[in-house]
Amino acid sequence: MEFPEVQAFEASDSEQDAADELARLIEALGTTAPFVMTSAHGDTLVSSLKGVTLTVTPPPGATQQWASELGSSIHRSGADVVVAVGGGRLLDLAKLAAARAGLTIIAVPTQLSHDGICSPVAVVPNEAGVRQSLGAIAPRFVYLSIPTLMGATVASVRAGMGDLIANPLALRDWALAAERGLTDMDQRAWDLSAESFELIKPHLTDDPATLSRDPVFVRRLGDALVMSGLSMIASGSSRPASGGEHEISHALDLLFGSPTLHGAQVAFGCVFSAALYGEDVPAFRRQLVRLGLPQHPGQLGLDHEDVVRLLLAAPDTRPGRFTVLEQADLDEQGAANLVKRIWAGD
Template identity: 30%
Template sequence: FGGGRIVDAAKMAAKKSNIPFISVPTAISHDGIASNRAVLEIYSAPAVMPTGILVDSDIIIKSPYRLTAAGFGDMVSKLTAVEDWELSNDEIGEYISEYAATINRTAADLVIRSAKSIKNLEKKGLENLIEALVFSGIAMAIAGSSRPASGSEHMFSHALKELYPKKTSLHGEECAVGSILCSYLHNMDWPRIVEALKVVGAPTNNEELKIPREIIIKALSEAKNIRKDRYTILDYKDIDEKKAEIAAKETGVIE
């Protein structure tokens, strides 16, 4: 009963104790509410899925809105995660579950279409976001890894944590900005992501994240080293600081 860290702790405790647990999130800041993985420090580790998930939309409405917007950002970032997974399948033959990939791409698209409703805290919009986050957890269970939910944009977030430990931005906010950058690198419709994030009031640039521009550039250029076992667009395009700066400027993430 609580937020992301508490639910993650419960998942690990349930795994070690070999007992079931029910997830009752009081905020929806990321997809950890339903996944079979728990974040320890930077990396996620295998845990157990909840036996059941109870989410009261009235409680979510009363939670800090910033957490809901961060959950929106985390869900939108699945678009680039799936693109990275498909790229890895094409380039190096990594296994991909088309079913898991389709779940997250479809869920992310639905959430983007629900942006205005989510911003207005309408029940239908919140239900769409909650269900999308739950299905993302299910997609990870199907895939047997975090691949359908975590790609270059999450590696960017982890790099920010290493390079700028005093940051105050949330994981979902960082992944959202990472998805802007990485969707640009993928030649995706990145303006659509920016527009949706602005509708819900989530950060779209370094000033809103309160992170120096040079850290943004360095994080994007070094993100590929966070998980060398995970092939992404950062490897495919061999992103260095010069390329990272161009991407950040072109997308408005930095001025």
């Protein structure tokens, strides 16, 4: 297991300075022929790179097959590294393509919407358009350009926080599975996941719109998401950062076509885990309201029957994983009762 190197550029608020620094870093890694995958948001950051073999922007709806075919072109291009500059969707496509090409990847996120920035997992749609989590190679290097990340949307910051809110619940699910002898625990992975949540915990009562304009917080959110990804690398599985709440998010992808950003879906999924663990659900929901994250089915265009379907489908999204959802083993009536209990007053 090798941890990626992480470096942040925060010396100035100029994205061009960050781009120059990125070009220097890539040369210092001994790579001379980068293959660049970038979104429109990454144009400035890639402008100083030297020796670029090819630059590609993924089309909307790019699939696993697209990534795999791209992997072959990358291989043929003679590139010695993949530099991926963009949001979560782009980084995940790049991880798959790089794995296919047998190359390492340098991840340069332009927004901080989930902890896949630095994880060994790629979430990419299949040919039917359903997002699936696939094993891939974690990046070799992560570059956080704070001037770039300051330009990201508030929605992405909300979602990034949503993905981290899952960690304490995912850890409880992990312990639950370990108690039953279904998996091993790994203290280092556990601590990384717990610490990543601790980094953002003091900000859960702040306004994400204000936070998204604070360079110190943006750096902190980047560090937290990277750390959460490291916990998955350390454990060799997504368990430390992905429990029942992620199964709910996967079921949202599968049944309802991904109604919102991954991190926001995960935050919504946390409501069920919190309820099943006997947490103070109204307080938890108020916290999500403050953060501007979905905490009511209506915000995702779902009615109560949809949510029952969601709860029944969630465990099958991750066969072999044991979480509080599998422990609850809800039938239709049980799911309906849970939904009623959570949203009784609404």
